[in-house]
Structures are given as C-alpha cells and as structure tokens.
Amino acid sequence: MDQIIKIKEVSKKFQLFWEDIVIFDNINLEIERNELILFYGPSGSGKTTLLNLITGLLLPDEGEIQVAGLYLDLIPEKDKADYRSNYLGIVFQENNLVSTLTVTENVVLFQELCEYESEDKQERIDELLTKLGIDHRKDSFPAQLSGGEKKRIAIARALSTNPYILILDEPTGNLDRESANDLCNLIEEVFLTTDITIIISSHDQKMNEIASKVYKVGSKQVQLETEYPERRKGEEIEYRTIGSLERGKDEYFFEDETLIKEEK
Ligand SMILES: Nc1ncnc2c1ncn2[C@@H]1O[C@H](COP(=O)(O)OP(=O)(O)O)[C@@H](O)[C@H]1O
Numbered sequence: 383m384d385q386i387i388k389i390k391e392v393s394k395k396f397q398l399f400w401e402d403i404v405i406f407d408n409i410n411l412e413i414e415r416n417e418l419i420l421f422y423g424p425s426g427s428g429k430t431t432l433l434n435l436i437t438g439l440l441l442p443d444e445g446e447i448q449v450a451g452l453y454l455d456l457i458p459e460k461d462k463a464d465y466r467s468n469y470l471g472i473v474f475q476e477n478n479l480v481s482t483l484t485v486t487e488n489v490v491l492f493q494e495l496c497e498y499e500s501e502d503k504q505e506r507i508d509e510l511l512t513k514l515g516i517d518h519r520k521d522s523f524p525a526q527l528s529g530g531e532k533k534r535i536a537i538a539r540a541l542s543t544n545p546y547i548l549i550l551d552e553p554t555g556n557l558d559r560e561s562a563n564d565l566c567n568l569i570e571e572v573f574l575t576t577d578i579t580i581i582i583s584s585h586d587q588k589m590n591e592i593a594s595k596v597y598k599v600g601s602k603q604v605q606l607e608t609e610y611p612e613r614r615k616g617e618e619i620e621y622r623t624i625g626s627l628e629r630g631k632d633e634y635f636f637e638d639e640t641l642i643k644e645e646k
C-alpha cells in the first residue's frame with residue numbers, strides 16, 4: 383500500500399513577540415491510503431498546526447512534506463489552492479458555510495470554485511446529501527440547521543469534489559454527545575465505502591473507536607500510540623490512481639520538471 387502522506391524531519395515554530403514557541407521538533411510520519419488516522423491531543427498541542435502543514439496552509443521551518451507524491455514546498459504559492467481543491471477535502475472547525483446560500487448552493491458554489499468538472503456533478507451532490515442523511519435539508523439555510531447537520535453539510539461539500547484525502551479538524555468539537563456519536567459512525571461509513579483516506583484531529587474519546595491508527599500530538603512530537611490493523615480498509619477497495627485524473631495536476635505539478643524533486 384503506497385504512502386499518501388510523508389512527513390520527514392519536520393519542525394515548526396511560531397514567533398510570539400520575542401519568543402519562539404516550538405510546536406514540532408523533528409517529527410516523522412507516514413500515512414497509507416487505507417488508513418483512518420486520528421491525531422489525538424489536548425487543546426493547544428498542535429493538532430490544527432499539523433493539519434495546516436498537510437494542507438499547505440503553513441510551511442514547515444525544516445523538513446519536507448509530501449502528499450500524493452507532491453513536495454508541498456515546491457508548489458508555487460499561486461497553485462496551492464489548486465493543490466487543495468484537487469487533492470483534499472477540508473472540514474474546518476468552524477465549517478465556513480456561506481450563510482446566505484442554501485445547503486445545495488453551498489456545495490455547488492464550492493464545486494465551481496474548485497473548478498471541479500465531472501458529468502455527474504449534480505448527482506454526486508444528491509448522492510452525498512442522501513448518504514450523509516441531510517437530503518431533506520438541501521433547501522435550508524445554514525442558520526436553520528443544527529450543529530450536527532452543519533457539520534454533515536461541510537463534509538458533503540468537502541467530498542463533493544471527490545478528493546483523495548478528507549481532513550477534519552475537531553469535527554465533534556461543538557456537538558452534543560449523541561450528535562457526536564452519530565457523526566463518528568457516519569465518518570466511519572464514508573471511510574469504509576470510499577477509497578478516501580481520512581485524517582481527523584480530535585480530543586473526543588469516541589474517535590478512538592473508529593481510527594485505524596491513533597497518534598498522540600503533544601510535547602513537540604507526534605507519536606504513534608495505538609494501531610488497529612483490523613480497522614484499515616480492506617483489500618476490496620479499489621483506489622484511484624493519483625496524478626492523472628483531474629485538471630491541475632498535470633498542468634502544474636507533473637509537466638514542469640522543476641516542480642518535482644528526485645526521489646532519494
Ligand atoms: N499563527 C500562530 N502564531 C503564534 N502561535 C500560534 C499560531 N497558531 C497556533 N499557535 C500556537 O500554537 C499552539 C498549537 O496550536 P494549535 O495547532 O491550534 O493547537 P490545537 O489545534 O491542538 O488546539 C498553541 O499554543 C497556539 O497558541
């Protein structure tokens with residue numbers, strides 16, 4: 383099984399006035415495509431920072447990060463958004479839904495911003511809303527939805543462009559216990575029924591029940607804590623090839639050799 387994410391000797395610090403705050407000191411980590419990864423750790427331990435490094439929203443001070451074969455430090459700043467929209471589905475802690483648009487319109491707008499092209503664009507949205515149990519909410523506005531429903535919409539939107547990796551930052555953070563449990567089950571179902579790799583940051587104990595690998599984030603490190611090989615995706619899942627599917631990849635990353643580093 384090929385590695386979809388490689389984090390090599392990465393260090394990251396923030397500068398706060400005259401002081402450096404070291405968040406990560408030389409971390410190493412590889413993630414395979416069939417995994418549901420949980421980054422577990424208390425508030426302030428660096429979970430969001432780690433996700434931001436993977437999405438290219440932050441660059442490491444040292445070391446390198448490779449996602450689906452791309453060295454993130456080599457992607458020009460102007461193409462970073464293309465990297466995210468072609469490869470990743472990101473669900474931020476705050477959902478970031480557009481309040482003046484309906485559920486469907488939110489998803490359609492996102493597909494358009496990502497320039498996602500596919501013959502079954504609209505069917506994909508309908509299918510996702512059904513799968514996530516929110517099809518009856520498709521004409522509602524975000525303010526009319528519960529916290530759990532908003533999160534499901536944000537997930538549907540993230541999945542609407544058929545990404546390789548779904549990234550969720552504290553998805554159950556603002557939910558009551560019951561909605562949080564429902565959401566966990568739903569994320570597990572998405573994981574098991576698609577070829578998508580899932581990465582979750584959380585301090586919700588319940589997430590431990592669905593993850594195939596749990597990493598502890600804290601003390602400037604990311605350490606593998608527990609592995610559940612039986613929860614990995616089985617052999618029967620067929621994975622799409624990465625790097626030859628949608629617009630953007632060939633144009634930006636693979637044709638221009640200066641953007642590609644030699645594998646060591
Ligand atoms: N842009 C920034 N500038 C300075 N400090 C930051 C910045 N972003 C995060 N931090 C600090 O880094 C630490 C880790 O933050 P974060 O990754 O958001 O943690 P978590 O998501 O685990 O709660 C916190 O102490 C936070 O205050």
Ligand SMILES: [Mg+2]
Pocket residue numbers: 429430431551552
């Ligand atoms: Mg956070």
